[in-house]
Amino acid sequence: MEWEVVIGLEIHAQLATRSKIFSGASTAYGAEPNTQACAIDLGMPGVLPVLNKEAVRMAAKFGLAVGSRVSNRSVFARKNYFYPDLPKGYQISQFELPIVEGGQLEIQVEGEDARVIAITRAHLEEDAGKSLHEDFQGSTGVDLNRAGTPLLEIVSEPDMRSAKEAVAYMKKIHSLVQYLEICDGNMQEGSFRCDANVSIRPKGQGKLGTRSEIKNLNSFRFVERAINFEVERQIDMIEGGGKVVQETRLYDSDKDETRSMRSKEEAFDYRYFPDPDLLPVELDKAYIEAVRDTLPELPDEKKARFMAELGLAEYEAGVLTASRELADYFEEAAKIAGDDARRTANWVMGDLLGALNKAGKEIADSPVSAMWLGGMLQRINDHTISGKIAKQVFECMWNGEGDADSVIEAKGLRQMTDSGEIETIIDEIIASNPGQLEQYRAGKNKLFGFFVGQVMKATQGKANPAQVNQLLKQKLA
Amino acid sequence: MHTKTISQLSAALRSGEVSSVELTTLFLDRIKQHNPALNCFISITEAQALEAAAVADQRLTAGNGAPLTGVPIAHKDIFCTQGVKTTCGSRMLDNFIAPYESTCTARFRDAGAVMLGKTNMDEFAMGSSNETSYYGAVKNPWDQGRVPGGSSGGSVSAVAARLAPAATGTDTGGSIRQPAALCGLTGLKPTYGRVSRFGMIAFASSLDQAGPVTYSAEDAALMMNVMAGFDERDSTSVEREVPDYSANLDNGIEGLKIGLPKEYFGEGLDDSIARVIDAAVKEYEALGAVVKEISLPNTGLAVPIYYVVAPAECSTNLSRFDGVRFGHRCDDPQDLFDLYTRSRGEGFGAEVKRRIMIGTYVLSAGYYDAYYLKAQKIRRLISEDFRAAFEKVDVIMGPTTPSTAFKLGEKADDPVTMYLSDIYTIAVNMAGLPAASIPAGFVDGLPVGLQVIGNYFDESRLLNVAHKYQQATDWHLQLPKEFQ
Numbered sequence: 013m014e015w016e017v018v019i020g021l022e023i024h025a026q027l028a029t030r031s032k033i034f035s036g037a038s039t040a041y042g043a044e045p046n047t048q049a050c051a052i053d054l055g056m057p058g059v060l061p062v063l064n065k066e067a068v069r070m071a072a073k074f075g076l077a078v079g080s081r082v083s084n085r086s087v088f089a090r091k092n093y094f095y096p097d098l099p100k101g102y103q104i105s106q107f108e109l110p111i112v113e114g115g116q117l118e119i120q121v122e123g124e125d126a127r128v129i130a131i132t133r134a135h136l137e138e139d140a141g142k143s144l145h146e147d148f149q150g151s152t153g154v155d156l157n158r159a160g161t162p163l164l165e166i167v168s169e170p171d172m173r174s175a176k177e178a179v180a181y182m183k184k185i186h187s188l189v190q191y192l193e194i195c196d197g198n199m200q201e202g203s204f205r206c207d208a209n210v211s212i213r214p215k216g217q218g219k220l221g222t223r224s225e226i227k228n229l230n231s232f233r234f235v236e237r238a239i240n241f242e243v244e245r246q247i248d249m250i251e252g253g254g255k256v257v258q259e260t261r262l263y264d265s266d267k268d269e270t271r272s273m274r275s276k277e278e279a280f281d282y283r284y285f286p287d288p289d290l291l292p293v294e295l296d297k298a299y300i301e302a303v304r305d306t307l308p309e310l311p312d313e314k315k316a317r318f319m320a321e322l323g324l325a326e327y328e329a330g331v332l333t334a335s336r337e338l339a340d341y342f343e344e345a346a347k348i349a350g351d352d353a354r355r356t357a358n359w360v361m362g363d364l365l366g367a368l369n370k371a372g373k374e375i376a377d378s379p380v381s382a383m384w385l386g387g388m389l390q391r392i393n394d395h396t397i398s399g400k401i402a403k404q405v406f407e408c409m410w411n412g413e414g415d416a417d418s419v420i421e422a423k424g425l426r427q428m429t430d431s432g433e434i435e436t437i438i439d440e441i442i443a444s445n446p447g448q449l450e451q452y453r454a455g456k457n458k459l460f461g462f463f464v465g466q467v468m469k470a471t472q473g474k475a476n477p478a479q480v481n482q483l484l485k486q487k488l489a
Numbered sequence: 490m491h492t493k494t495i496s497q498l499s500a501a502l503r504s505g506e507v508s509s510v511e512l513t514t515l516f517l518d519r520i521k522q523h524n525p526a527l528n529c530f531i532s533i534t535e536a537q538a539l540e541a542a543a544v545a546d547q548r549l550t551a552g553n554g555a556p557l558t559g560v561p562i563a564h565k566d567i568f569c570t571q572g573v574k575t576t577c578g579s580r581m582l583d584n585f586i587a588p589y590e591s592t593c594t595a596r597f598r599d600a601g602a603v604m605l606g607k608t609n610m611d612e613f614a615m616g617s618s619n620e621t622s623y624y625g626a627v628k629n630p631w632d633q634g635r636v637p638g639g640s641s642g643g644s645v646s647a648v649a650a651r652l653a654p655a656a657t658g659t660d661t662g663g664s665i666r667q668p669a670a671l672c673g674l675t676g677l678k679p680t681y682g683r684v685s686r687f688g689m690i691a692f693a694s695s696l697d698q699a700g701p702v703t704y705s706a707e708d709a710a711l712m713m714n715v716m717a718g719f720d721e722r723d724s725t726s727v728e729r730e731v732p733d734y735s736a737n738l739d740n741g742i743e744g745l746k747i748g749l750p751k752e753y754f755g756e757g758l759d760d761s762i763a764r765v766i767d768a769a770v771k772e773y774e775a776l777g778a779v780v781k782e783i784s785l786p787n788t789g790l791a792v793p794i795y796y797v798v799a800p801a802e803c804s805t806n807l808s809r810f811d812g813v814r815f816g817h818r819c820d821d822p823q824d825l826f827d828l829y830t831r832s833r834g835e836g837f838g839a840e841v842k843r844r845i846m847i848g849t850y851v852l853s854a855g856y857y858d859a860y861y862l863k864a865q866k867i868r869r870l871i872s873e874d875f876r877a878a879f880e881k882v883d884v885i886m887g888p889t890t891p892s893t894a895f896k897l898g899e900k901a902d903d904p905v906t907m908y909l910s911d912i913y914t915i916a917v918n919m920a921g922l923p924a925a926s927i928p929a930g931f932v933d934g935l936p937v938g939l940q941v942i943g944n945y946f947d948e949s950r951l952l953n954v955a956h957k958y959q960q961a962t963d964w965h966l967q968l969p970k971e972f973q
Contacts, residue, residue, distance in 0.1 A: 054814055055809040055814070056587065056809075056815065057690045057691075057810075058568075058587070058686075058688040058689050058690045059589070059687070060686060060687050060725075062721065062722060062723075062724055063724065090805050094808065094829055096811075096813050100809045101805065101808020101809050101811060281854045283853060283854075285805075285852055285861060288693075288695035288725075289694050289724065291724050
């Protein structure tokens with residue numbers, strides 16, 4: 013039987029506020045355990061939550077960016093369950109009336125048609141602390157630094173049909189929240205993670221199959237692998253005559269498998285109800301419009317502009333707008349280069365990203381700044397160096413030997429443009445290769461390349477190739 | 490000196506007739522003498538009190554005292570006080586010392602008032618007789634075989650016995666007004682949001698409100714001038730100007746329209762209480778007020794829905810008491826489940842457990858709509874009843890309680906009968922309105938309270954209406970024999 017995979021994601025994006033969602037404690041990552049938890053984060057008796065307005069603004073920004081309805085009135089609710097890293101015995105979240113409802117996003121898997129994924133809702137909530145099971149023999153340590161950190165939970169419709177689509181969607185949201193500067197996107201630190209709801213059904217069937225929820229996936233690779241494992245598991249289960257049960261599963265990246273955490277019967281009854289300590293969040297039209305005015309150019313808009321104004325192909329524009337930092341880098345470099353944005357695009361996508369990849373660096377840590385790369389491209393455009401020499405210049409810049417002009421100067425890489433000088437070299441080469449000259453003149457045209465190579469070798473690549481071609485043709489004729 | 494109102498004590502402190510240290514010593518001595526019998530106090534903060542009194546005396550001498558500077562008062566043990574144990578009447582918090590101060594007590598501290606100690610209360614403010622306290626029952630100074638009411642029983646008993654000239658209390662369903670009525674005092678529950686709840690241990694967050702327990706309305710006004718006001722640390726506190734509550738006390742009340750809800754004078758009300766209330770209303774007519782019968786048709790639903798809403802909120806408010814970070818932790822827990830169940834099982838008393846279970850039930854999947862959501866709808870109907878009434882009248886009057894103070898143990902095993910002792914006070918919390926109870930007479934030597942309910946933020950008028958009555962009567966000046 014042919015199976016159709018159905019996936020929905022719940023993405024948790026940690027909002028980049030300085031303080032927590034309901035207290036003034038810092039949200040900075042990596043502090044000593046329990047040094048960034050105040051009485052409110054600890055759930056001490058009598059203390060009360062006060063909503064961080066910045067978190068609301070960030071959530072509204074996200075909503076507007078995905079074309080959602082930002083609610084005029086949203087309500088915080090208590091989600092009740094006991095756990096040592098949940099200090100109050102309830103998590104403050106949003107349930108019936110979330111701040112963001114509806115919306116959509118276009119994704120593209122390489123080689124496939126673009127697809128639109130619907131966003132059901134996005135709501136604000138506080139994160140829990142961390143339970144530390146290692147280092148405490150027979151006990152559990154609790155670190156409440158993370159308790160109360162603001163999260164935006166972005167819930168999609170079950171619109172994705174493959175693990176690749178799920179990853180494309182997650183990457184798109186990942187890029188978007190960084191464009192919006194509402195999340196640092198750091199997946200290692202848990203600032204961006206997701207739960208995946210996965211089910212399968214016979215192709216053509218309308219009714220959804222029973223789903224399992226895979227919790228807490230914190231890398232794109234894990235999302236893809238966990239979903240693929242889960243799909244295989246469900247297919248094997250059904251084809252072997254069994255049934256998929258609704259349950260929560262955990263992905264073990266070491267073993268590359270998912271395993272059951274709790275079944276539907278064991279699922280918590282969270283007893284959601286409106287939190288009486290917090291007033292409903294009321295946002296008027298003027299507020300929402302003011303937030304809209306702060307939206308930056310979004311990835312899709314930027315991509316369209318790169319294509320229309322800079323003449324980039326769709327693929328190039330897509331790659332270069334995948335992250336705001338990369339897009340900004342490219343734009344700055346292209347502006348300095350001054351001419352032929354596609355050449356800049358090729359350099360950024362090829363040499364630069366290649367080098368970064370190899371070195372395991374992010375664009376922000378690139379040893380070659382946009383200004384340096386742009387400056388080097390300028391020298392190609394004004395024929396100071398050839399594209400081939402540029403590779404050498406780039407390598408020197410990468411190694412910290414200074415900007416393009418300094419490298420060109422220091423290494424004497426300036427392109428030879430004096431035709432007299434080149435002519436002299438050509439004459440010497442023709443004179444010292446009479447055999448080849450004879451064969452060429454006898455009709456062996458391929459040997460033209462030999463002479464070009466000899467000239468370039470003699471000039472250490474500094475001769476302008478076009479000029480060499482032209483002069484050689486004259487001399488060999 | 491101990492029989493004086495805080496208005497009089499304030500004047501005596503300013504004139505130099507008495508110092509705060511002298512006054513504080515006097516009340517501390519009275520506490521030492523009578524507390525063993527009455528059990529009003531959980532903590533007596535003698536050293537801090539004398540220190541604060543000395544500071545207050547300097548402030549008074551320097552001529553920059555506020556009206557309450559140097560005046561000793563007591564705080565209900567529900568308010569967190571930095572460095573002083575805060576138990577909320579529970580074994581769960583027997584070892585709890587907050588590292589922060591509640592906004593309410595901080596305001597009194599900043600005004601120069603001297604804290605004598607923390608008063609006994611029903612555990613987590615759940616009770617109407619002060620019998621649910623882990624620290625034992627509080628006695629009514631008018632008859633020590635009877636309850637003082639609850640949950641602010643310790644505060645009220647202490648003031649009634651003149652162990653403190655005034656005290657703070659909190660009122661979720663009548664916890665200031667009902668004990669004030671049973672002990673012959675003036676108690677005010679302000680409009681929800683008027684006094685900050687920050688640092689006040691939550692019972693039912695949407696109903697809890699702090700207020701004063703005093704001899705007179707004039708004293709209540711002085712207390713309100715300190716307590717009331719917006720607090721950015723409490724999202725439900727209201728950003729609204731605070732009037733001088735003492736300014737309009739003497740205004741005439743000619744033409745005041747008083748509404749008497751027929752539902753407050755029906756079945757369940759003790760005849761002798763009804764007669765006392767009738768007499769009080771006649772007194773108001775003599776003062777020029779006009780009386781109208783009104784109807785609050787949903788009155789009968791107030792108690793049942795309160796016992797859905799309040800337990801629902803308390804069931805989750807009390808989840809933080811889990812033995813993990815503070816409060817009672819069982820000995821030698823075997824695992825997490827054992828830690829939770831034994832810590833909570835040992836730390837909470839029976840009434841608290843009952844309400845946690847009711848609250849958990851009404852919020853559960855499948856019951857939420859039928860109980861919690863339905864209760865919220867009825868809550869709106871109750872508010873609507875009051876809204877309609879206040880289109881016709883200025884204040885609403887009736888009995889605070891259906892009977893006088895009952896005997897210790899009389900209703901302790903019958904929660905439903907106990908719950909019905911708050912039948913006239915609960916609807917006010919559901920609607921978030923302000924209301925006062927003022928002494929209006931006696932039945933068989935036991936005090937009776939008149940409840941005066943006002944419109945939102947109309948505390949000034951309530952205090953004015955109460956004050957005019959207290960100018961014409963002396964019920965509020967009566968003292969229990971032993972404590973004169």
